[in-house]
Amino acid sequence: MGEVATVLVLLLACLVALVLVLLARREAEAHRRQALEDVTAQKDEARARLDELNARADRLARREQEVVEERHELRRLTETAERRIAEAETERETAAKLRAEAEARRAEAEQIRGSADLVVTERLEALSGLSAEEARHEQVRLALARAESEAAAQVRRVEARARRTADDRARGVVAAAVQRLAGPTSSQSVVTVLPLPAEEMKGRIIGKEGRNIRAFEALTGVNVIVDDTPDSVTLSSFDAERREVAAVTLAALMEDGRIHPQRIEIAYADALAGAQARAVAAGHEAAERAGVERLHPELVEVLGRLRLRTSYGQNVLAHLVECAHIAGAMAAEIGADVETARRAAFLHDVGKALTADRPGTHAALGAELARRLGESDVVVNAIAAHHDEVPLESVEAVLVQAADTCSAARPGARREELDQYIERMDTLEALVAAHEGVRRAVAMAAGREVRVVVEPSVVDDRALPEMASAIARHIEKDLSFPGEITVTVVRELRASATAG
Template identity: 45%
Template sequence: MESNIILIALGAAVVGLVLGLVISKVREKSNASQLTKNAKREANSIISKAKSEGESTKKDKIFQAKERFLELKSEHEQVILSREKKMGDTEKRIRDKESQISSELSKYKKLSTDFESKIKDYDHRLEILNKRKEEVDKAHKGQILQLEVISGLSAEDAKHQLVESLKSEAKNDAMVFLQDTMEEAKLTAEQDAKKIIINTIQRIGTEEAVDNCVSVFNIESDDVKGRIIGREGRNIRAIEAATGVEIIVDDTPEAIILSCFDSVRREVARLSLHKLVTDGRIHPARIEEIVKKTQKQIEQEIIEVGKRTVIDLGIHGLHPELIKTVGRMKYRSSYGQNLLQHSREVAKLCGVMAAELGINPKLAKRAGLLHDIGKVPDAEADMETPHAILGMQWAEKYGENAEVCNAIGAHHDEIEMKSLMSPIVQVCDAISGARPGARRQVLDSYIQRLKDLEEIAFGFSGVQKAYAIQAGRELRVIVESEKVSDEKAGNLSFEISQKIQTDMTYPGQVKVTVIRETRAVNIAK
C-alpha cells in the first residue's frame, strides 16, 4: 500500500515536472513569437524608413543630374555658338580673301598684259638701238681714221701721249700736296714731339721732374741724421737696399730728401723712416723688418683706396685686379696731375655727360675711371704699347664691357671709336686735363696769359690798376679819373680789346671792363 502511494506520488511528481516543462516551453515559445513579431515590426519600420530615404536621395540625385545636364548643355551650346561664330568669321575672311585675290588676279592679268606689251616695245627699241649703235661705231671708226690722217698719229700713239701728260700733271699735284703736308707736319711736329716725350717719361720712369721724383722727410733735429746714417753709413745703405730709394742727406736743416721715380717706393721709404725715427731703434735688421711691414701696409692701403674709390663712384662688379690698379693710381701722376684724382674727375664728368645724352651713366663712369689704367703698368707690361691699348687689353682680360674696352682704347684715337661712349671719355679726359691749374704745362701757360693781359692794359696811359679774373676771360681796368674822362673810358675799353685781339692767342673771348670812379671826401669835425 505504501509502495503504491509512493508510486502514485512519484507519478504525480513526474507529471508535474512534465507539465512544468511543457508550460515553460509554451512560455518560451510565446516569448519567442513575441520577440519575432517585435523584430519584424522594427525591420518593417527600418525598411520603410530606408525606402523613404532612398526615394528622397534618388529624387535629389535625379535633380542634381538634371541640373548638371542643363549646365553641360548650356556650356555645349555656348561652345557650339562660339565655334559657329568663328566659322562664320572664318568664312567671311575667306570670302574677303577670295574677293581680294580675284581683284588682285584681275590686276595681275592686266599688268601681265601691259608687261607683255612693254616687252614687245622694249624689244623693238632694243633692235633700233643696236642698229644705231652699229652706225655710231662705224662713224666713230671713220672719225678716228680721219683724225689719224690729219694728226699723223695713230690712236695708240695719241693714247700714250695723253697718259704721259696725265702722269706729269698727277706728279705735280702730288708734289704740291706733299709740300703742303710737310709744312703742316713741321708746324705740329714740335707739339706732338713734346707730347710723346712727356708721355714716355711718365711711363718709363726717367727722373724728369723734381715734383715727381723727390719727397722731403722732415725730422725734429739734425742729430737724427747721424742715427739714420749709422756707423760707416750701414743704416742708410740698408734703407736704400730694402726700399730701392736714394736717400740724400745734405746741409738742408731738419730735412732728408728721398729720391725715386716710383711713388710707391718713396712712400714706403717715408713711412719706414717715420716708424724707425719714432721707435728709436735703427739698425739693419730692424730696418728690413719695418720695410717689409710697411710694404704690406701700403699694398693693403692700395686695395682699400681702390675699393673706396669704386664705392664712392657707385661702380659695382669690378675685378679685384682692376680695383688694385685703381688704388695704385694714387701713387702715379700724369703731367704733374695726380692720376687717381684725374680719373675720378673724368668718371664724374662722363657720368654727367652720359646722363645728359641719355646713355648709361654707370657704364660711362666705369669707362672714365678705367681710361688711364694703362699708365700704371706692372712688371710684365709691354712698355712699347701705348697706354690706351694696354689699358684696353687689361680691361678685356678681366671681362669688362665691350663699350668700356673700346672707350679705353680709343680715348687717344689709337683705335676706331665704335660707340658714343668713346668720344665722351675722350672729351672728359681733355676737360679734366685742360682745366686751369690741373697740369703743370697748362698752369704755366695760364699764368703767363694772365700776366700778358695785365701788361697790355698797363701799356695805355691813365691806367692805375689791372686785374685778369675769371681764368683770363675778363680784364678789369681801373683808371685815374683825373686823366681819363667818361668818353675816353669807353674808347679805352675798345682800344684794349683790339690790342688783345691782335697780340694774343686765347680760347673763347675776353671781356674788357674799364672802371672810372670819382670820390669826394670831406670830414666833419
C-alpha cells in the first residue's frame, strides 16, 4: 500500500511538474515578448539617431544657404562699391582691394572646409571599409542581433531554472494541498442508525405480532433491526436510495407517533415525493461547502442526486467537495485560476448521476450537461478530460485530474468490496425478477434472503412452493454465493369496496 501511495504521489508530482513547465513556458513567452519590445525600442532609438543625423545635415544645408545669401550680400556690396567707384575714383581702388581680399578669404574658407570634410569621410571609410550609408545600416543590424541574442539567452536561463525547481515545487504543492485538507474519510456502510425518542417506540415499530415491521420491510425493501442497540433502530440495505427513503419514512412515523400499515404507506409515499427536494437541498449544501457559486438549478439538482451514489464505497458528493478544496489549494500554490479550478473539480463527476439513464461515460455525459447549462469551455474540458478521454487544454484541467487522484488514493477513501457486494445484490434481484409472475424481488439480510412478491392473478397459492423451489434451484445454478439464501415467495390479494 505504501509503495502504491508513493507511486501515486510521484505521478501527481509529474502532473504538477507538467503544469509548472507549462507556466514556465508561458513566462518564457512573456520574456520573449519583452525582448522583442526591447528590440523594437532599440530600432526606434536607431531611427531617432538617424533622424538626428538628418536634422544635422539639414542644419548644414541651411548654413550653406546662409553662405550663399552672404555671397549675394557681398555681390550687392560689390555693386555698391562699383557705383561708388563711379562716383569717386579714389574710393574705387579701395573697394577693388577690399573685394579682392574678400574673394580670396572666401575661396580659402571653401577650400579648407572641402578638404576637411573629404579627409574625415575618407578616413572613416578607410577604417570601416564601408560607405557612410552602409555604416548606418550595419549599426542597426548589429543592435538588432545583440538584442535577439540577449533575449534568447534569457529564455534559456528561465527554462533551465524552471526544470531545476519543477520537481521540488510540485511535491511541495501536492503536500501543502493535501495537508491543508483534514477531512474525514467518506466511505459509506450499508446501514443507517436512527435514534429512538423513547424505548417504547420499538414496540410501536414492531406492531402487533410484527405486522408493522413486516409491512415496512415489504414496502421499502429494507431490513429493520430493533434488538441490537438500545435507544436506536437500524435500517440495513445495500441500496442507498431505498435506505434513505426508509429512513425518512421511519423518522416521519416516529415523529407522528401513529404507526400502522396504512400510515406506513402514506409516509412512504410522502418520502418518495420529497426525494427531489432533498436532492436540491443536498446540492446547495455541497456547493456552499465547496465554495462554488452561481450554479444552474438543474446542475444543483443533479449534484444532489449524487449524495446517494458511491464509488468503491466513497460517497461521490463528498468526493466532489473534497476535490474542490484540493484543486483550489493547488491552484493558489502555483498561481492558476483558483475559482475555475475549484468549480471544475466540484463538477467533474456530475455525469455519474446520469449513467443509469443514458449511454456513455460519466465524463462525456457530465461535459455535455455542463456545456448545455452554460459552463465555460475550461470547465467543460476539465470534466471531459479528467479520465484522459480527451486532451487536457488548460492548467486547471490538470489540477482537476490531480485532485481527483488525491481524493481517491488517500488511505480509507474507498473500499472496492462494497461495489462488488452491490453488484452481487443487483444480480440476485435481476435473476429472481426474470421468473414469470414475479412483480418485485428484494434482496435482504446482506443477500442471505430474497423476498419475492408475485402477481396474484398469475400465480395462485398452490403454485407458491413450486415457484420458491424453482427460484432456489436457479440461484444455485447461476449465482456464486457464500452460505445459504432463503427464498420467500409472497402472494397478497387485496379487495376494496366503497359503501355509500
